[in-house]
Each structure stands twice: as C-alpha cells, then as structure tokens.
Amino acid sequence: MKIKRTYSEVETESLGYELGLLLKDEPKILILLDGELGSGKTTFTKGLARAIGITAVVNSPTYTIMKKYTSKDRFKTLYHLDLYRLEGVGTDFDLEEYIDGMGMIVVEWPYQVSEFIPKDYLLVQIKKMGDHEREFILTCVGIPCKRAVQYI
Ligand SMILES: Nc1ncnc2c1ncn2[C@@H]1O[C@H](COP(=O)(O)OP(=O)(O)OP(=O)(O)O)[C@@H](O)[C@H]1O
Ligand SMILES: [Mg+2]
Structure with a gap:
C-alpha cells in the first residue's frame, strides 16, 4: 500500500503519468479508481493515458x-x-464484454x-x-502492480 497527496489538478495528472510509466509494459493491467464525484478519477486517467502514448483527449465516458x-x-x-450509470445492475455485468484485447483497463x-x-x-x-487537496491510497491486489506501487 502507498499513500500520496496532490494539491492541484496538474499534480494529479502527473501522479497518473508516473504510475502509467511504471505500468506501461504490463500486457494487461486493471486499475480501479474509487472516489467521490470530482475527486480526480478522470484527471488521473489522463496522466495514465499520456504515459502510454495516447495523444487524444481523454474525457469521462459518461454517455x-x-x-x-x-x-x-x-x-x-x-x-x-x-460505471457510474450502472448503479443497481448487480450481477449482470461482465467486464470481458467490453475488452477485446490486451492493454490498460x-x-x-x-x-x-x-x-x-x-x-x-x-x-x-x-x-x-x-x-484542491487529494489523498491517493494505492493498493495492489495480485502480481502485476507490486513493483509500481513500491516505486511510485
Ligand atoms: N488535487 C486535485 N486533483 C484533481 N482534481 C482536482 C484537484 N484539485 C482540484 N481539482 C478539481 O477537481 C475536479 C476533478 O475532476 P475529475 O473529472 O477528474 O473527477 P472525477 O473523479 O473523474 O469525477 P466524476 O466522478 O464526475 O467522474 C476538477 O474540476 C479539478 O479541477
Ligand atoms: Mg470522471
């Protein structure tokens, strides 16, 4: 487990970027972002995306x-x-229906x-x-992210 704090949107994007660099060579990695509305999940994702060379603008896929x-x-x-809009879906959700290959999820x-x-x-x-202050608690469950959480 690792705890980090950021004090601006830019710092959160950078934290995502740093984590993304540490994970970019994993063939398949699942990252769960848990936090209230406006906590910075999408901002963090923009940094992850930049680390793996995505140049398109990443926005919340709300619709x-x-x-x-x-x-x-x-x-x-x-x-x-x-998955915001899936509240109450219960057991009907299968992640694999949305994923058609390897990559960062x-x-x-x-x-x-x-x-x-x-x-x-x-x-x-x-x-x-x-x-403007956010706390990030990073917990790796399983093998592929152990090193990233250690070095970030
Ligand atoms: N330290 C910070 N890190 C990230 N965002 C910050 C920070 N301080 C202020 N903000 C503001 O908080 C908001 C974060 O928005 P963002 O879309 O990333 O959140 P989100 O968790 O994805 O929200 P949602 O649940 O609606 O998808 C932005 O308006 C940003 O400017
Ligand atoms: Mg979002």
Whole structure:
C-alpha cells in the first residue's frame, strides 16, 4: 500500500503519468479508481493515458460505458470505463464484454457493480481532503502492480 497527496489538478495528472510509466509494459493491467464525484478519477486517467502514448483527449465516458484509445504507435490500448450509470445492475455485468484485447483497463466507479471482484487489480482510492487537496491510497491486489506501487 502507498499513500500520496496532490494539491492541484496538474499534480494529479502527473501522479497518473508516473504510475502509467511504471505500468506501461504490463500486457494487461486493471486499475480501479474509487472516489467521490470530482475527486480526480478522470484527471488521473489522463496522466495514465499520456504515459502510454495516447495523444487524444481523454474525457469521462459518461454517455457510454467504455471508451477505447490507441496510442500513436498503435502498441498500447487504454480501455476507460465509467460505471457510474450502472448503479443497481448487480450481477449482470461482465467486464470481458467490453475488452477485446490486451492493454490498460481503467474503471471509474467499480463498486457500482456489486460483484465486481477481479483477481488481479490495482486499487486507487481517492479522498477529497479540501478544495484542491487529494489523498491517493494505492493498493495492489495480485502480481502485476507490486513493483509500481513500491516505486511510485
Ligand atoms: N488535487 C486535485 N486533483 C484533481 N482534481 C482536482 C484537484 N484539485 C482540484 N481539482 C478539481 O477537481 C475536479 C476533478 O475532476 P475529475 O473529472 O477528474 O473527477 P472525477 O473523479 O473523474 O469525477 P466524476 O466522478 O464526475 O467522474 C476538477 O474540476 C479539478 O479541477
Ligand atoms: Mg470522471
């Protein structure tokens, strides 16, 4: 487990970027972003995306469940899911229905789906400490993210 704090939107994007650099060579990595509205989940995702060479603007996929991005060199893929609107869906959700390959999978609001318990994931819990202060608690469950959490 690792705890980090940021004091601006730019710092949160940078933290995402640093984490993304540490994870970018993992063939498949699932990152769960848990935090209240406006805590910085999408801002953090923008940094992750930049680290793997995605140049498109990453926005919250509010009207679709999932948005897929490919890096300029085409070697990296980001699947960005926002499950906010799936509240109460319960057991009907299958992540694999949205993922058609390897890559970095980022999920905002993972706990909207009660049985969403994958085997390996990196959990990022974000707490609003003030208008501009955010606390990030990073917990690696499984193998692929251990090193990243250690070195960030
Ligand atoms: N330290 C900080 N880190 C990130 N965002 C910050 C910070 N301080 C202030 N902000 C503001 O908080 C908001 C974060 O928005 P963002 O879309 O990233 O949140 P979110 O968690 O994805 O929200 P939602 O649940 O609506 O998808 C932005 O308006 C940003 O300017
Ligand atoms: Mg968001």
